[in-house]
Amino acid sequence: MKSEFIESFAGLNKRFVYVILLDVLFYASLIVSFVVFSKLLVWSLGSLYDIPGRLAAMADMTNVDQLGSTALSAGKMLSAFKMKIFFSLIVFWFFIVLSFTLFKAAAWSFVSKKNITRRFCWYVFKFNLVWFGAFALLSLILFFVSKPTVTGIALIVLFLLLLYFTPICYALFNPKKNLKWLSKRVWRVTVEKIYLFIVPFLLALLILICLSVVVSGILFRFLPQGFAFYSSLFVFLIWQAWFKYYIFAVARRVK
Numbered sequence: 001m002k003s004e005f006i007e008s009f010a011g012l013n014k015r016f017v018y019v020i021l022l023d024v025l026f027y028a029s030l031i032v033s034f035v036v037f038s039k040l041l042v043w044s045l046g047s048l049y050d051i052p053g054r055l056a057a058m059a060d061m062t063n064v065d066q067l068g069s070t071a072l073s074a075g076k077m078l079s080a081f082k083m084k085i086f087f088s089l090i091v092f093w094f095f096i097v098l099s100f101t102l103f104k105a106a107a108w109s110f111v112s113k114k115n116i117t118r119r120f121c122w123y124v125f126k127f128n129l130v131w132f133g134a135f136a137l138l139s140l141i142l143f144f145v146s147k148p149t150v151t152g153i154a155l156i157v158l159f160l161l162l163l164y165f166t167p168i169c170y171a172l173f174n175p176k177k178n179l180k181w182l183s184k185r186v187w188r189v190t191v192e193k194i195y196l197f198i199v200p201f202l203l204a205l206l207i208l209i210c211l212s213v214v215v216s217g218i219l220f221r222f223l224p225q226g227f228a229f230y231s232s233l234f235v236f237l238i239w240q241a242w243f244k245y246y247i248f249a250v251a252r253r254v255k
Helices: 002-010 014-048 051-058 064-112 118-145 148-171 179-192 195-222 225-251
Strands: none
Touching: 002 195, 002 225, 014 064, 014 225, 064 118, 064 148, 064 225, 118 148, 118 179, 148 179, 148 195, 148 225, 195 225
8 A cells, every 4th residue: 555655645736736726626516415405404494484374373263164274375385395395405406416417527527537528427417416325315214214313323334434435436437438337346446455445544534634633733822723724724725735646546446
């Protein structure tokens, strides 16, 4: 793994700057996605505003027809709320997939030196739909099925698995192959050869921790908090861009 570590630094060039810029755009798009989702949630909750009042009014009603009409109206409002929530989640999920497709995939194309073609973008988009759709479905299942005492731990484990598998998947992208080939390749590299990634991930994490300690110790001590905060974010973006080169170097050597 020593050669891959050295290679990750040797391969840094002007493309490295583009990778950082694309990561900035990615996080900006995530912020936009969450803002849009919050607006949609407010819009969805608007369907519930009149329900408590209608239910309270039913307590004073004696006319059966009036009770039935009010109950039917409240039921329609609840159904509208459910539909709006479902629509909001679909839009949010689509925005997330689009963000990963446009920016993360483009960043990885610079790392792997692959051309950003229409075929490449479509390939990545299909993968992201399946990949993040599967994790979203698993999250919902865990949230509604698992016991409250283990739900938090289960979701954290699922998130850590997402952090482990996703960068390696992007490193293994090959638009000339189908997604079935990619799934088999990902299984072999990430599961059967997991021992090859233990040291790289731990080393990268150690570097991030050391950078965080040094940067926070210097910047937040001698500089204004606002400037120190954004400087720390920039250091994180540099580390994340380098991490892509490191994981790509390791993943492509796996037989």
